[in-house]
Amino acid sequence: MLEGLTTGAIIERGKNVVMNTYGRLGMTMVKGDGAWVWDSDGRQYLDFVTGLAVNSLGHGHPAIVRAIQEQAKEILHTSNIYWIPNQVALAERLVKHSFADKVFFCNSGAEANEAAFKLARKYAKKKFGVHKYEVVSLENSFHGRTLATLTLTGQTKYQQGFDPLPLGFTYAALNDIDALRAKVSNDTAAVFIEPIQGEGGVIPASIEFLREARALCDQYGALLIFDEVQCGVGRTGKLFAYEWSGVVPDIMTLAKALGGGVPIGAMLATDEVAGAFQPGDHASTFGGNPLATAAGCAVLDIMLEEGFLEGVQERAAYFQQGLETLVQKYRTGESVRGKGFIVGWPVSKLGPEIVEACLQNGLLINCVGGKILRFLPPLTVEKTEIDKALGILDEVLSRIWR
Ligand SMILES: *Cc1c(COP(=O)(O)O)cnc(C)c1O
Numbered sequence: 001m002l003e004g005l006t007t008g009a010i011i012e013r014g015k016n017v018v019m020n021t022y023g024r025l026g027m028t029m030v031k032g033d034g035a036w037v038w039d040s041d042g043r044q045y046l047d048f049v050t051g052l053a054v055n056s057l058g059h060g061h062p063a064i065v066r067a068i069q070e071q072a073k074e075i076l077h078t079s080n081i082y083w084i085p086n087q088v089a090l091a092e093r094l095v096k097h098s099f100a101d102k103v104f105f106c107n108s109g110a111e112a113n114e115a116a117f118k119l120a121r122k123y124a125k126k127k128f129g130v131h132k133y134e135v136v137s138l139e140n141s142f143h144g145r146t147l148a149t150l151t152l153t154g155q156t157k158y159q160q161g162f163d164p165l166p167l168g169f170t171y172a173a174l175n176d177i178d179a180l181r182a183k184v185s186n187d188t189a190a191v192f193i194e195p196i197q198g199e200g201g202v203i204p205a206s207i208e209f210l211r212e213a214r215a216l217c218d219q220y221g222a223l224l225i226f227d228e229v230q231c232g233v234g235r236t237g238k239l240f241a242y243e244w245s246g247v248v249p250d251i252m253t254l255a256k257a258l259g260g261g262v263p264i265g266a267m268l269a270t271d272e273v274a275g276a277f278q279p280g281d282h283a284s285t286f287g288g289n290p291l292a293t294a295a296g297c298a299v300l301d302i303m304l305e306e307g308f309l310e311g312v313q314e315r316a317a318y319f320q321q322g323l324e325t326l327v328q329k330y331r332t333g334e335s336v337r338g339k340g341f342i343v344g345w346p347v348s349k350l351g352p353e354i355v356e357a358c359l360q361n362g363l364l365i366n367c368v369g370g371k372i373l374r375f376l377p378p379l380t381v382e383k384t385e386i387d388k389a390l391g392i393l394d395e396v397l398s399r400i401w402r
Helices: 007-017 062-074 085-096 109-128 147-152 177-183 207-220 290-303 308-330 348-360 383-400
Strands: 031-033 036-038 044-047 102-106 134-138 169-172 188-193 223-227 251-254 265-269 337-339 342-346 366-368 372-375
Touching: 044 383, 062 290, 085 102, 085 265, 085 290, 102 109, 109 134, 109 147, 109 188, 109 223, 109 251, 109 265, 169 177, 177 207, 188 207, 207 223, 290 308, 308 342, 308 383, 348 366, 348 372, 348 383
Parallel strands: 134 169, 134 188, 188 223, 223 251
Antiparallel strands: 031 036, 036 044, 102 265, 251 265, 337 342, 342 372, 366 372
16 A cells, blocks of 8 residues: 655655644654564664554564464454454453453553443442542543543643543542542542553652552552553563552553554453443443454463563663663763663653654654653564664764753
């Protein structure tokens, strides 16, 4: 499709027909292999964005390609009015390797959070009464773009122009337990937390904050919900980010990396909580379809291979050390933060300029809020590729940093 067109020509045609919802960079990707991608002009880039934490096993991983090809030959889609073997297999893997007992499948992060939100309200009302419907989320959070999830999202810029918003949402500051305590009450159905805020600038929740949040939820009979749409599925060097803290949620949401590039979302819960949903309470036409769950099984099988996550931790530490060296060299002020291969680096207002210069030099990185560089390399990235990325960044910063 559109073969032979230059990048410029594709963008020109795109502006005519594609809705203007993204501030897009002037590039396309038409081919990928491991940590590398190529644009329609044949230029090569090292991909430290990975489709925003989606292509976590790199591009064209043979096991994922094979799983998708083989499933496509058998059957692409049935419906959730029938049982889907791949969905059962993926749910079994998720349950075996997490706190959860039951899984609901959907197609995106927003849908997973929407499902979590609905389950929490249903559970709270059934168990405690109709008054218990408030949901607390955190300032600077990001939970998606549906009406409920953008209301959960604690950033007014995403909400402007869409009011009236649904009722029963309140917000507290991240890592401020007194602020959270002030918002949680007997009317609270759930507290939503990203163990590492992604879109908010790669800001980890402290272990003490997560522990206190757990205790508060227990005290008031509220559910603790972890949004691991971005930081889950291997990104931090453990399968789930919550494992680093030892704090266990009642519900967890996943998406992005779970399908290795095929759209899929999941909402995981304990049996006790999941029991609040009965047939008819929630549904998704595509959710967990044979193709998406074949990809999901392939992704988890690779990540759960012996030594895979240890390798991620080791190479991520190498990358973070390299970044820290650049922080020292350029004295940018704040140091890098994050866990494993989700890393943020505050660079004041220079974010977009650095991103553009890296792009011109063959490195794809991203910036959040205009001032925090965000690095999301594939978990499979090799040390030589890390060195290459650090070299490009060094060269770019030596010209731009002032
Ligand atoms: C990306 C993201 C979402 C939304 O996911 P979509 O698939 O875009 O709907 C929700 N929560 C977090 C933490 C995210 O990073």
